[in-house]
Amino acid sequence: MNELSNVLAEPIARFGATVVTLGQALLLGAALFLILLVVLVVALWRSAHARRLAAAEAADHTREMEGRMASIMQAQAEMQGRLGTVADVFGARQAELTQSLSQRLDAMTGRIGQTMAEQTRSTHENLAKLQERLAVIDTAQNNIQSLAGQVVQLQAILSNKQTRGAFGQARMEAIVADGLPSGSYQFQATLTNGNRPDCLVTMPNDSPSLVIDAKFPLESWNAIRAAEGTDAQRAATQSFRRDVEVHIRDISEKYLLRGETQDTAFMFVPSESIFAEIHENFEALVQRAHRARIVIVSPSLLMLSIQVIQAILKDARMREQAHLIQGEVVRLMEDVGRLDERVRKLQTHFGQAAKDIDDILVSSNKVTRRGQKIEALEFAAEGEFAQETTEPKASPRTVESPQGTLRLRVVDEA
Structure with missing residues (x-):
């Protein structure tokens, strides 16, 4: 026993200051074994219990599934009966639907036939109207062709220098004749140097007449419009610039006569678009004309200038009749003086009448008071x-x- 005790007391391990003996190690191992045994027994018991519970649940689930299968079979039988009923009802409804569809199709076919007939009749009417309109369009096309021929004739007129001058002359004469009284202008009058400007406008107070020239080089402008390519365009532009410069010089030399005509003349351009193009793209020509005392005017500017001249002539005529107007004003002032005197006399009469009315009111007030006292x-x-x-x-x-x-x-x- 002592030897066993010594063996059990013999140290086998050391952990820091703690010494583990063989007996302690055996006791620890025995304790661990018992713990493992208890744990194993508990695990086996739990496993057996779980198997029993699983078996019971499986039996319950089996019984439940059998009940559900029975219910499903019963419901399937009921469903088969209901499906048979539904099949019968559906067959009857299908027959009714087929009959209704046949009736509606017949009615729709009739309406479609009627609509197609009406549409056909409407189409025939529209085609007849379309033919009438096409006839109108043909007539209009013929008129357009006629107008195109007239435009070509007008272009031919404007391409000819003499006829082009007549066209500009006609426009200028119409504007002058509409704006000025007869006798204040002359067309194709002869100057002392033998030249004949297109129009001479007589200015008031024995001032020199104003010259208006209507011979604009329109053919050079048309050449610019008809030119194709950069070189042709440049050549046409130079030709137009040269022709206008020559025309400006001719007007300045032929028509600006000291003491006989104004020192400024009008060069009439018969188109507003050409006038705008000249001022936009040919500024040098405009400046050259200004230096030569030539004013380039369009139809609207000429009309405005004629209206200004008309106002000047009217003012001159009024100045000529100033002494008559002055005499009339003197007589008018005399009449106004007599009117003022008579108005003052009338005011005096009105004042006297107002005083008399006040006296009458005083007397009537007295009579009224006396009457009131008599009543009392x-x-x-x-x-x-x-x-x-x-x-x-x-x-x-x-x-x-x-x-x-x-x-x-x-x-x-x-």
């Missing part, structure tokens, strides 16, 4: 009088009456 008369027996009031200038008067003595109090007022 008091009757009393003889010997009895109403108490007198202290009013100024009052004098009592008595009047005999069957009822007694009437005492009347009269107040005299100024």
Whole structure:
């Protein structure tokens, strides 16, 4: 026993200051074994219990599934019966639907046939109207072709220098004749140097006449429009610029005569678009014309200038008649003076009438007050009088009456 005790007390391991003996190690191993054994027994018991529970649940689940299968079979049988009923109802409804569809298709076919007939009739009517409109369009096309021919004729007229000058001359003459009175202008008048400008406008106060020229080089402008390519365009532009410069020089040399014509002349351009193009793209020509005292005018500017000249002529005619106007004004002032005197007399009469009306109103007020006092008369027996009031200038008067003595109090007022 001692040897066993010594063996058990023999140390086998050391952990820091703690010494583990063989006996302690055996006791620890025995304890661990017992713990493992207990754990194994508990695990086996739990496993057996779980298997019993699983078996019971499986049996319950089997019974439940059998019940459900029975219910499903019963429901399937009921469903088969209902499906048979539904099949019968569906067959009847299908027959009714087929009949209804047949009736509706017949009605729709009839309506479609009627609609197609109406549509066909409407189409025929529209085609007839379309043919009429096409006939109108053909007529309009013929008119357009006629107008195109007239435009070609106009282009031919404008391409000819003489006819082009006549066209510009006609427009200028129409504007001048519409804006100025007859006798204040002359067409194709002859100057002292033998030249004949297109129009001479007579200015007032023996001033020199204003020259208007209508011969614009329109063919050079048309050449610019018809030019194709950069080189042709440049050549046409140079030719137009040169022709206009020559025309400006001719106007300046032929028509600007000291003492006979104004030192400024108008060069008429018969188109607003050409006038705008010149001022936009040929500024040098405009400046050259200004230096030569030539004003380039379009139809609208010429019309405005003619209206200004008309106003100047009207002012001159008014100045010529100034002494007559002055005499009329003097006589008018005399009439106004007499009118003022008569108005003042009338005002005096109105003032006197107003004063008389005020006096009449004072008298009527007195009469009204006296009447009110007469309405307030008091009757009393003889010997009895109403108490007198202290009013100024009052004098009592008595009047005999069957009822007694009437005492009347009269107040005299100024």
